[in-house]
Amino acid sequence: MLQIQHLTKSFGKKKAVDDLSLTIAAGEIYGFIGHNGAGKTTTIKACCGLLPFEEGEITVDGISVKKDPLECKKRLSYLPDNPDLYNFMKGIQYLNFVADMYGVGKNEREEQIDRYGALFGITDDLGSMISAYSHGMRQKLALIAAFLHRPKLILMDEPFVGLDPLASHTLKELMREHCDNGGAIFFSTHVLEVAEKLCDKVAIIKEGKLIVSGETEEVTGNTSLEDVFLELEEDHV
């Protein structure tokens, strides 16, 4: 579903991502782990066409992000680490706007908004201005928008930040359901316990370079993901 081949992205002289290659297949939840500034957000942004990159290739469902970004964007959803939404819109207006952007039909959008609104317990608040939303509510709204058009691939940057335990649980179930239905999810997180339990595969990145990747069980072996992460971090100091 998502193929990253030899991705290199620099900011000035600094290489934020250095020759990174990953493959995320349909049905997989892929966790992306690394310390602050390791290159996770840069990689995710490059995957959804938000950041141009110098070297390498990224394809979504076989389509090149560089050559045909619009076709790729139709197939994916992106959730940033701190979703800034339109404060001048009501929650429902924002979701309707996103549905318009992706050409979601009237009945389908109504069903989807009803469903996800109820799951995240935000339906009653959809009539309020986004400016009145708490951080968690904005995160929930952005999550509903991400699932709204039934994307094949969802790219998420720290999706659990700001969510209450119930919403976190709901999100985990939705992620699993999405992948069971043939979709794929690539997300970054600092919550290693969640990654360990939820992800089919994980990748650890440090200073723009991929240190390790593979099936979660293979990567962790007999220890925890936290131990592996800390060990790898020390090895590379």
Add this chain to the structure above:
Amino acid sequence: MFKALLISRFQAILYSMFLAKKENKPSTAGKKILIGLLAVYVVGAVAALMGLMFYGLSPLIALEDGWLYFALAATVAFVLCFVGSVFITQSQLFEATDNELLLSMPIPPSMILMSRMLVLLLINLVYELMVLIPALVVYGMYRPLTGSQIALFVLSALVFPLLIMAVTCLFSYLFAFLLARVKRRNMIQIALYFLFFFAYLYVYFNLQNYLTQLVENGDVIADAYRKALPPFYYFGKTLSGSWLDGLFLVLWSALPMGLILFLLAKGFANVTLKKTAGKRSVYRRGALKVSSPRLALMKRELGRYFAIPMYFFNCGLGVVMKGILGVVLLLKGKEWLPFLESVPFLKDALAPLFALTLCFCCTMECLTAPSISLEGKNLWIIKSAPVSEETFLRSKLEAALALGLPSLVFAWGCGFVLPMNLYDRIIALLLSAGVLLCLNIFGLLMNLYFPRLDWVSEVIVIKQSGSVIATVFGGMGLVVALAGIHFLLPGVSYSAYMTGALVITLLLAAGLWLLTVKEGKKRYAAL
């Protein structure tokens, strides 16, 4: 603590003025020089206007030891400062994004207020001096100034802004207090901006009448000042050379400021936090309206125009001006006809003059100029959506035209009272619509060249961005150039001249649009 707060205020101002965003590189020497020249031009123009006005008031210098003259100067300074700073005061004191953060720290609200007020006080001092210095210069032309008078001038100029600030802060507090409790707060705010602006224009255009009345009724006005406006009276008396009255002026300025500071500090947290709490309403499920991506983007853009009051007020002034032009034509057009027809030049040139008036109103519209910057941190939404750069840019242009064209057609339609042939009438509409189109494409292009996405307050990109300034001056330049073409082609009929101007404008618009689409892709990708 106070020093740290004050430094952070000034840092914020300097950051917004002199840092080229994204890479956080200091702005170039060219930009600093440009800002400096612009500031000199604005200050010089206002001071020159004030000088002329006080020259008209010079007969008052001989009356009442000259105190009435200075009392009037104080009144003008008060009005200019009040109008110039009342909305800044409101946004700086009660809508600053760091209010919550600062209130969470062990800092007394009075200290936060004082640090903000001191910056505003400096702004008021600049406004005040733009009035008082020309007044003093004109006074000096008629009466020699003594050393004592100059010392008293310095004292008065320093303390009088305290009184202005006290009134401005009180008004801003009431404004913020009321807005925090009303529905449709944005529309009320827009209406108030325009109310102030048109009140200012009304006074400005009737200034000569007021000056004549003031000179003719000096005694009555002096009596009114003495009885009803003591601070202004003491200001005038102080500058006429009385140290005792100077003491009264200090008391009249400092005491209200102290009282206002005390009262505002008490209600500061209440008003600030009330604003951010926001109102919530329960969603009632209804049928959702489906739109194409292009229409959805356009509706979103239109929504933003009215969601940020300063945006529409600053960049959509032309929409209102065209409405006013239409109403004035309807009400007064027929009255003006005999005059217009009595002057041969005016009678013949009515069509191009009408067209250029419409064009001039359109130059006060630059809604696209800050529109890309206003995406700010929300840009990811559009950039991650399956929307082409051209659709995105086109939606911004279409939204601006959707707002600008109806008001243009209205003003044009109201021009039926003016006699001109059908061809000229249609060309007048097309030419002004062409100018509107040209300007909005130019605004978009400028914003692609000078974007600013990491703002903390929308007001910065609306009022201070290079794209807005370039578009406003570019628009005026275009209209002046179009008018100038006529003088280069003597003997050409007005109809032919207008047709030529239309062709030039449309060719310019087409060229600008091609450049916007071509360059836009690269620039948009780099945002």
